[in-house]
């Protein structure tokens with residue numbers, strides 16, 4: 001789901017929850033429900049090799065990637081949307097007995113719920129791995145099937161002019177001599 005929808009829906013639910021969470025808790029819930037998507041920026045930086053830091057192009061990048069989420073070689077991972085990250089925040093909130101971290105956690109849960117519903121609407125619930133372990137396993141399986149899970153992203157970066165196309169691999173001496 002896109003940032004404006006998260007801002008509006010998160011704000012609406014945070015406002016509705018203010019009798020339960022209090023004003024400060026609701027504000028934190030709202031901020032967390034939006035800021036969890038900051039991992040998309042990290043994803044953009046990592047995929048372009050930290051060459052381009054433009055937030056505007058980051059939005060363009062994800063807008064161009066999104067129509068391709070149903071490709072068989074598509075697989076996304078967003079670090080703050082993983083069960084491992086959720087577990088970390090949950091444990092931290094429980095151990096520290098922190099109402100701030102609980103508000104962050106519930107904001108994250110709300111965000112993820114919206115994301116999953118959005119992807120279900122687009123019939124692509126499984127286009128994003130929700131665990132680091134799941135991601136590693138699925139990447140390996142894709143590669144075993146001859147699919148490159150990085151290709152979609154590389155194509156978009158090249159189309160945007162952020163990176164240059166990879167040079168075609170030279171025929172290796174191994175294949176030419178055999």
Ligand SMILES: [Zn+2]
Pocket residue numbers: 001036037081111115
């Ligand atoms: Zn998200």
